[in-house]
Amino acid sequence: MISVQNLSKLYGTFPALRGVSFEVPTGQVLGFLGPNGAGKSTTMKILTGYLYASGGSANVDGIDVEKNPVEVRRRVGYLPETNPLYADMRVDDYLRFVGEIRGVKGRDLRAAMDRVIASCGLQKVVKKGISELSKGYRQRVGLAQAMIHDPQILILDEPTSGLDPNQIVEIRDLIRSLGANRTVVLSTHYLQEVEATCDRILIVSGGQLVADGTHRQLCDMLPTRKVVVEIAGSADDVATKLQSAFPGARVEKLVTDPAIASFRVEQDAGAAGDMRGTVADLASKNSWKVLGMRQEGSLEDVFRHLTYDKGAAAAQGAA
Ligand SMILES: Nc1ncnc2c1ncn2[C@@H]1O[C@H](COP(=O)(O)OP(=O)(O)O)[C@@H](O)[C@H]1O
Ligand SMILES: [Mg+2]
Numbered sequence: 001m002i003s004v005q006n007l008s009k010l011y012g013t014f015p016a017l018r019g020v021s022f023e024v025p026t027g028q029v030l031g032f033l034g035p036n037g038a039g040k041s042t043t044m045k046i047l048t049g050y051l052y053a054s055g056g057s058a059n060v061d062g063i064d065v066e067k068n069p070v071e072v073r074r075r076v077g078y079l080p081e082t083n084p085l086y087a088d089m090r091v092d093d094y095l096r097f098v099g100e101i102r103g104v105k106g107r108d109l110r111a112a113m114d115r116v117i118a119s120c121g122l123q124k125v126v127k128k129g130i131s132e133l134s135k136g137y138r139q140r141v142g143l144a145q146a147m148i149h150d151p152q153i154l155i156l157d158e159p160t161s162g163l164d165p166n167q168i169v170e171i172r173d174l175i176r177s178l179g180a181n182r183t184v185v186l187s188t189h190y191l192q193e194v195e196a197t198c199d200r201i202l203i204v205s206g207g208q209l210v211a212d213g214t215h216r217q218l219c220d221m222l223p224t225r226k227v228v229v230e231i232a233g234s235a236d237d238v239a240t241k242l243q244s245a246f247p248g249a250r251v252e253k254l255v256t257d258p259a260i261a262s263f264r265v266e267q268d269a270g271a272a273g274d275m276r277g278t279v280a281d282l283a284s285k286n287s288w289k290v291l292g293m294r295q296e297g298s299l300e301d302v303f304r305h306l307t308y309d310k311g312a313a314a315a316q317g318a319a
Pocket of ligand 2: 040042081
């Protein structure tokens, strides 16, 4: 369990964190999102006892990170954004070295090494020098070092940044399996990653929390609802009929092939009901052959709505 209360951080006079509060219950996988400079890494460094806060408090399993950083680090595995590794060491030597620093010894250390080598898929590279490894394998070594002392909490700062699409999928699967029986806080810029791996999402912007909830709850924060429907044939009257079924909505014809009529209907979130039901009723009444229908309104829209639109509006207000 992680508890952060009214956390603030000044770098000189620059406020990187401005009163951030949240809790992460045991076993949850939390996605930590925000544009560059939002304060994600700063929060993670404070949580792992590598940086002091300027105000507020952070506790891990009830232990204050500032008063007892050593005890906190025993419980937490941390993969920093920069993933600092000793390039001239072999993978096995490096993991042994990190294990020893964390106080794992003898038979326990050998068992711990076997465990992280297996769970991070490092069997093929244990005898290789770290400098010879691909970026994907280096991230695996970074995860392995974070877990060598078998912590129940993992704090991973952009674990998939800079990886190619295949490596991203591999590391994402790995994180999902690690998260099955651990508490994980994960920062990332890949929004699909959050949808695929996280139980809950926090969005920070300008050192403040701007959203906290499940993927569904965050999407419900969007000011409009959108449905895209595809109907076979040219269906000339579709737009008119959609417009009268959704008074006040924006009905937009999407360009696809001439054999398919494709429309987006967008209305205020306040309007009642699931739009898809209304479209389905309309289709059956008019014998439209519906080829596809989907709700739009993704985490990407939420992210932009909360971090970009507001930033742009604030900047315009200031100008
Ligand atoms: N050591 C530092 N000294 C001064 N400013 C810093 C330092 N570290 C981070 N910052 C600033 O604090 C803000 C938050 O940074 P960071 O926590 O790294 O954000 P994120 O990880 O979300 O990109 C940024 O504006 C960054 O430039
Ligand atoms: Mg960062």
